[in-house]
Amino acid sequence: MLNLEYMWDLLPVLLSYLPLTLEMATIAMLFALVLACLLAVIRVSRVPLLNGLSLLFISFFRGTPLLVQLFLFYYGLPQLVEALVSINGVTAAVLGLTLHFSAYMAESIRAAIVGIDRSQTEAALSIGMTQSQLMRRIILPQATRVATPTLMNYFIDMIKATSLAFTLGVTELMGATQKEASSSFLYLEAFLLVAIIYWVVVELLSWGQRRLEVYLNKAYQR
Amino acid sequence: MISLEAVTKRFGKQNVFSDIDLQLERGEIIVIIGPSGTGKSTLLRCINFLERPESGRITVGDLRVDAQHATRADILKLRRRTAFVFQNYGLFANKTALQNISEGMIVVDKMPKEKAHARAREILKRIGLADKSDAYPAALSGGQQQRIGIGRAMAANADVILFDEPTSSLDPQWVEEVLNLMKQLAAEQQTMIIVTHEMQFARDVADRVVFMDEGQIIEQAPPDELFTAPKDPRTQRFLRKILAPTGQTVP
Numbered sequence: 001m002l003n004l005e006y007m008w009d010l011l012p013v014l015l016s017y018l019p020l021t022l023e024m025a026t027i028a029m030l031f032a033l034v035l036a037c038l039l040a041v042i043r044v045s046r047v048p049l050l051n052g053l054s055l056l057f058i059s060f061f062r063g064t065p066l067l068v069q070l071f072l073f074y075y076g077l078p079q080l081v082e083a084l085v086s087i088n089g090v091t092a093a094v095l096g097l098t099l100h101f102s103a104y105m106a107e108s109i110r111a112a113i114v115g116i117d118r119s120q121t122e123a124a125l126s127i128g129m130t131q132s133q134l135m136r137r138i139i140l141p142q143a144t145r146v147a148t149p150t151l152m153n154y155f156i157d158m159i160k161a162t163s164l165a166f167t168l169g170v171t172e173l174m175g176a177t178q179k180e181a182s183s184s185f186l187y188l189e190a191f192l193l194v195a196i197i198y199w200v201v202v203e204l205l206s207w208g209q210r211r212l213e214v215y216l217n218k219a220y221q222r
Numbered sequence: 223m224i225s226l227e228a229v230t231k232r233f234g235k236q237n238v239f240s241d242i243d244l245q246l247e248r249g250e251i252i253v254i255i256g257p258s259g260t261g262k263s264t265l266l267r268c269i270n271f272l273e274r275p276e277s278g279r280i281t282v283g284d285l286r287v288d289a290q291h292a293t294r295a296d297i298l299k300l301r302r303r304t305a306f307v308f309q310n311y312g313l314f315a316n317k318t319a320l321q322n323i324s325e326g327m328i329v330v331d332k333m334p335k336e337k338a339h340a341r342a343r344e345i346l347k348r349i350g351l352a353d354k355s356d357a358y359p360a361a362l363s364g365g366q367q368q369r370i371g372i373g374r375a376m377a378a379n380a381d382v383i384l385f386d387e388p389t390s391s392l393d394p395q396w397v398e399e400v401l402n403l404m405k406q407l408a409a410e411q412q413t414m415i416i417v418t419h420e421m422q423f424a425r426d427v428a429d430r431v432v433f434m435d436e437g438q439i440i441e442q443a444p445p446d447e448l449f450t451a452p453k454d455p456r457t458q459r460f461l462r463k464i465l466a467p468t469g470q471t472v473p
């Protein structure tokens with residue numbers, strides 16, 4: 001039935017590609033967070049012109065499949081911009097993941113910002129704080145706390161989504177599995193193993209997420 | 223030392239008030255009373271530019287701001303000289319009591335953190351909450367939160383503190399401690415403009431009571447005079463309505 005010995009030998013091989021997967025997800029997450037905060041603030045403050053552009057951006061990246069976006073960046077854009085011909089798969093994947101997830105995250109952060117009662121904004125303005133001091137010191141710290149569980153979900157989604165990078169020729173966890181499987185012909189073993197690896201990583205993160213939520217719910221309560 | 227000249231505020235087509243004039247001296251305490259929807263809150267908010275008046279001039283000490291030409295810098299300066307106490311406290315939920323008070327000193331006045339915290343501790347002592355310095359607003363009673371709100375206004379070292387119904391959201395058991403703190407400020411000659419429905423308090427601390435109705439200042443006089451011998455029929459009607467349930471009589 002299952003060739004367990006093969007799976008056992010394959011495990012360290014596949015695990016050696018896990019860091020790249022986590023790295024891509026983490027970097028994309030950090031960029032996406034910054035971009036999402038920016039988009040959310042623009043939307044909430046209704047900055048003229050930029051607000052319209054943000055809406056368009058969010059609508060496009062939520063309205064089209066991630067795989068299509070990745071192909072667009074990796075295969076499509078270089079045709080338009082000469083300098084991008086040398087874009088490598090990892091960069092294209094991180095770029096695509098960043099833009100795609102920032103669109104979703106912007107909406108959760110926006111909702112969290114809008115949920116903070118208006119009186120704090122007025123109080124901050126009344127003592128002479130500027131709009132940006134208000135955002136940085138009062139609103140965003142609270143909004144990111146409120147949005148953290150949702151943002152963690154997006155991070156988990158992001159880790160799974162890095163597997164699409166293999167379609168751009170990146171040998172990350174999924175790409176490596178694909179290669180191993182096609183040389184051994186033991187497809188079931190290889191893909192089952194990689195599924196388990198993703199699963200365990202996600203479970204670990206979910207556990208961390210629950211701990212974090214308990215901690216966050218207690219914040220500002222003392 | 224504080225004056226409003228011809229201040230006009232509209233919301234869309236609705237004229238809340240036009241050409242309002244009001245003067246007060248340093249150390250003076252004014253209480254504004256009047257029916258709901260008259261524009262009392264809006265007037266206070268205009269002084270601090272939480273609402274931008276359509277026109278008029280606001281002078282605080284040597285700072286004179288013309289609503290039509292006010293720049294961002296003017297507005298920030300004016301806000302630092304006019305502190306605001308809100309009905310719903312408006313405390314920063316992510317900051318402790320101490321930080322709520324020191325925030326403006328650190329961020330707006332650019333005071334070194336240690337110095338700002340030392341001053342905030344002094345203020346906490348004056349408002350009787352020295353032991354709550356590290357508590358977050360969620361862990362404080364309504365009365366304590368509003369006292370922190372007043373402490374934050376004190377920290378601004380403003381020329382005038384504006385109070386918009388500071389006790390209206392409070393459970394009855396906390397009203398007294400907040401009014402007492404305000405009386406303490408009054409005794410220290412803090413200039414204040416207070417919108418309130420607490421008539422006894424108005425009698426006790428106000429130097430002058432201003433009655434507003436439908437966007438106009440109808441009548442203003444020291445409390446003894448306004449409460450016992452109101453001149454305008456609208457003032458009489460309002461006082462009769464509001465004082466009747468308390469058993470006080472109005473001539």
Ligand SMILES: Nc1ncnc2c1ncn2[C@@H]1O[C@H](COP(=O)(O)OP(=O)(O)OP(=O)(O)O)[C@@H](O)[C@H]1O
Nearest residue numbers: 233234236238256257258259260261262263264265
């Ligand atoms: N942001 C706003 N947009 C539109 N209209 C407003 C706004 N704020 C206040 N108003 C209107 O302006 C008028 C004056 O309101 P304001 O809150 O100043 O009255 P008030 O005297 O403080 O009343 P209350 O005693 O109920 O607090 C009201 O008709 C109100 O509906």
Ligand SMILES: [Mg+2]
Nearest residue numbers: 262263264386
């Ligand atoms: Mg009001």
